[in-house]
Structure formats: structure tokens, C-alpha cells
Amino acid sequence: MTALLHPFADAAKPEAEYINVVRAEGTTLWDDSGKQYFDAMSSLWYCQVGHGRTEIIDAVHRQMTGFSNYHTFDPFTHGPAVEVAERVVALSSLSGGRVYLACSGSEAVDTALKTIRLIHQRRATGGPARQIIVRRERGYHGVNFGGTTAQGIEANREGWGDLIPHFVEIPGDDLEAAARLFAEKGDQIAGLITEPIQGAGGVHPPQDGYLEGLRRMCDDHGALLCFDEVISGFGRTGEWFASQTYGVTPDIMTFAKGVTSGYLPLSGMVVSAEIAAELEGHGSMYRHGHTYSGHAASCAAALANIDIIEREDLVGHTKKLHGWFESGLSALAADGIIDSYRGVGAVWAAEFDRDATDIKAAMLDKGVVTRSIYNAIALCPPLITTEAEVGHVLDVMASCT
Numbered sequence: 001m002t003a004l005l006h007p008f009a010d011a012a013k014p015e016a017e018y019i020n021v022v023r024a025e026g027t028t029l030w031d032d033s034g035k036q037y038f039d040a041m042s043s044l045w046y047c048q049v050g051h052g053r054t055e056i057i058d059a060v061h062r063q064m065t066g067f068s069n070y071h072t073f074d075p076f077t078h079g080p081a082v083e084v085a086e087r088v089v090a091l092s093s094l095s096g097g098r099v100y101l102a103c104s105g106s107e108a109v110d111t112a113l114k115t116i117r118l119i120h121q122r123r124a125t126g127g128p129a130r131q132i133i134v135r136r137e138r139g140y141h142g143v144n145f146g147g148t149t150a151q152g153i154e155a156n157r158e159g160w161g162d163l164i165p166h167f168v169e170i171p172g173d174d175l176e177a178a179a180r181l182f183a184e185k186g187d188q189i190a191g192l193i194t195e196p197i198q199g200a201g202g203v204h205p206p207q208d209g210y211l212e213g214l215r216r217m218c219d220d221h222g223a224l225l226c227f228d229e230v231i232s233g234f235g236r237t238g239e240w241f242a243s244q245t246y247g248v249t250p251d252i253m254t255f256a257k258g259v260t261s262g263y264l265p266l267s268g269m270v271v272s273a274e275i276a277a278e279l280e281g282h283g284s285m286y287r288h289g290h291t292y293s294g295h296a297a298s299c300a301a302a303l304a305n306i307d308i309i310e311r312e313d314l315v316g317h318t319k320k321l322h323g324w325f326e327s328g329l330s331a332l333a334a335d336g337i338i339d340s341y342r343g344v345g346a347v348w349a350a351e352f353d354r355d356a357t358d359i360k361a362a363m364l365d366k367g368v369v370t371r372s373i374y375n376a377i378a379l380c381p382p383l384i385t386t387e388a389e390v391g392h393v394l395d396v397m398a399s400c401t
């Protein structure tokens with residue numbers, strides 16, 4: 001045992017049983033025994049451009065040579081933070097919107113949840129403010145108290161004592177159930193948070209019309225729609241954001257992970273032009289801030305990372321990845337090797353008729369990193385992955401069932 005307490009891990013697991021990563025390059029990583037692995041999870045769903053990009057490292061070095069960071073609380077600002085905000089808004093569907101920057105997806109989510117409540121507190125003149133936040137079964141929104149409460153994964157909500165009041169869950173895919181909730185409590189609902197394609201809950205793309213239905217209900221009842229694009233942003237679905245893939249525009253969007261490909265921590269919340277105008281309204285102190293909001297070195301990493309995604313057309317390449325995964329997985333399903341599959345772009349799940357923990361372990365043994373989620377193996381490789389590498393991952397999976 002060492003002093004390090006690992007996240008989402010058995011606290012009693014000895015350090016010696018962990019895989020000690022010593023190097024990573026492109027889609028490959030190596031442990032301290034020299035064993036090589038294909039990174040079919042982009043580390044933890046985040047490394048869009050692959051590992052070891054000197055362009056990002058150099059950009060961070062240049063930024064830190066000027067100043068490593070200076071805070072952006074009033075009265076300070078700096079170019080890297082402003083530029084990231086401008087670039088993210090321009091790439092998103094929320095033109096004219098504004099961006100709040102933080103470090104982790106969890107911080108971005110709690111920022112969004114607080115902002116949803118804030119907007120309704122300010123709107124409530126003479127009546128009670130709406131407070132209900134609707135969450136979705138299978139949703140994952142990080143581990144701060146807001147994100148923990150907003151999760152639809154029960155095991156992650158348990159054991160921490162009382163969570164935040166006024167959160168109500170809807171089933172994963174049942175639009176009628178959502179409609180019933182809105183019919184009953186629509187005038188008390190402040191907003192609804194969901195991942196457009198659910199990730200950590202098992203890689204579940206939305207059923208046809210589902211996100212459009214939620215958008216309509218929010219509009220009809222005066223509630224705000226928040227898409228948590230922490231996994232699905234920055235090319236993962238074959239567009240810059242999943243909201244573009246599915247053609248549904250939220251009022252608020254969170255992002256993290258792929259914005260820097262994980263080279264340094266950065267996350268954020270984008271609000272629509274309408275919400276921005278409300279925040280800018282009279283008496284508009286935004287009493288919320290993280291010490292490292294808009295960290296300059298992280299922003300430099302983000303700008304270099306976005307440059308690479310654009311220059312190498314990794315969003316376009318992800319459309320090819322979609323085709324390679326779809327044909328490979330459908331062949332495995334036709335052969336009865338997997339039960340079914342689902343996904344979009346470069347994020348997929350293969351479903352088995354049993355818990356997939358052993359399959360993940362066998363694949364790891366053969367040098368392919370995946371995640372098991374109940375009966376599914378999740379695949380979320382870097383956006384630079386080649387057709388041959390997709391074939392290798394699926395061959396290894398087939399050999400491990």
C-alpha cells in the first residue's frame with residue numbers, strides 16, 4: 001500500500017497490483033515491465049489526438065514561460081482564456097453564447113446546475129422560483145455533490161448522506177414518462193440535464209426523437225435543457241459536439257476531456273446567447289468562480305489541441321471510424337460473438353449475455369485497454385485510430401469471449 005488513494009477503486013487493493021504506466025505515444029501505452037497496450041479508451045474517454053503530441057507540450061511550455069497562470073476573477077483576464085471561450089462558442093451550436101471555464105467535468109456540471117437554478121431565482125418575481133432538476137437514469141455527471149445528485153447511476157449516489165433536494169429521475173429512454181413528469185410538475189422544473197449520448201452509464205445513444213422530445217418539453221414548460229458533453233464533445237461523435245450530430249440545441253452545455261485531450265485539466269460551461277443576456281442583466285454579479293477558471297497553461301493546451309483536430313480533420317476521420325466500428329461490430333453480432341452493439345462516431349459498446357468484467361480482463365491481458373460496464377465492453381479510442389487498429393481491437397475482443 002502507498003499513500004495514494006485511487007479513484008473508483010477498492011481502497012484495500014495493493015499498489016503493486018496496479019498497472020504502472022511509464023510512457024504513451026499515439027494510440028499506445030507501455031507499463032513498467034515493457035508491456036505494450038492499445039489505448040481503446042483514450043485513457044478515460046479523453047485523449048482525442050493521441051498521446052505524446054509535442055505541439056501541445058511546446059504550446060504549454062511557451063505559455064508557462066510567459067506566465068504559467070494568473071487568475072481571471074475581476075479585475076484580471078488573459079488572452080488564452082478569452083481565445084478558448086471564443087473558439088468553443090464558434091465550434092458549438094450556441095452562437096453568441098458565453099463560456100465559463102473550470103478544470104474538471106464535475107466542476108463544469110455543478111456550475112451548470114447552479115446556473116440553471118440561478119436563472120430561475122432571478123426570473124421569479126412575485127412567485128416561488130423553480131428548483132426541480134430532472135436527471136436521467138444511467139446518466140453520469142461527475143462526483144461533486146451536484147453531479148452526484150444528478151447521476152442516474154444509483155450505486156454512485158449511495159453512502160454519502162443526504163444529497164441535494166429537488167432532483168427527480170426519469171427513465172433512460174421513456175419519453176412518455178418524461179412527458180408525464182412535465183405535465184405534473186412542469187411549473188416547478190428549472191431544468192433537465194442529460195448526456196446526449198450516455199457514456200459511463202453504458203454508451204447509450206438516444207433513441208430517435210428522444211432528445212427532440214426533451215427539447216420540446218423544456219420549451220413548452222419554461223425549463224432549461226443542459227447537455228453534458230464532457231465525453232461527447234470535440235469530435236467524438238463525428239461532429240464537434242453531439243448536439244450537432246443529433247440536431248438538438250441545448251440552452252447550456254458542459255465540456256471537458258477532449259478540449260485538451262487531457263494534456264492538462266480544463267472544462268467549461270457554454271450558455272446560450274439568451275441565458276448570457278439574462279446573466280448580464282441588471283444587478284448581474286456572477287458569484288461563482290474556481291481558482292483555476294481559465295488556467296492559462298490549460299488553455300494553451302486546448303488551443304493547440306483544437307488546432308490539431310482541425311488541421312488533421314479528426315472530426316471527418318471520426319465519421320470513417322463510425323463505419324469501421326459499425327461493420328466490424330455487426331459482423332461480430334452476425335457471428336453470435338456479441339449479443340448486440342450500439343454507438344456513434346468513435347464511442348461504442350459491445351453487449352454480451354453476461355457480465356463483461358472477465359472479457360475486459362482478458363483483453364487487457366492481451367494488450368487492449370477497454371472498460372466493462374455491466375454486460376458491455378466500452379470502446380472509445382483516440383480519434384486518430386486507423387482501420388487496422390479497429391480490426392485489431394475487435395479481433396482481440398472476439399478471441400476473449
Ligand SMILES: Cc1ncc(COP(=O)(O)O)c(C=O)c1O
Binds near residue numbers: 103106107199257
Ligand atoms: C458526462 C460526464 N460528465 C461529467 C464527468 C465528470 O468529469 P470529471 O471526471 O472530469 O470531473 C464525466 C466523467 O467521466 C462525464 O463522463
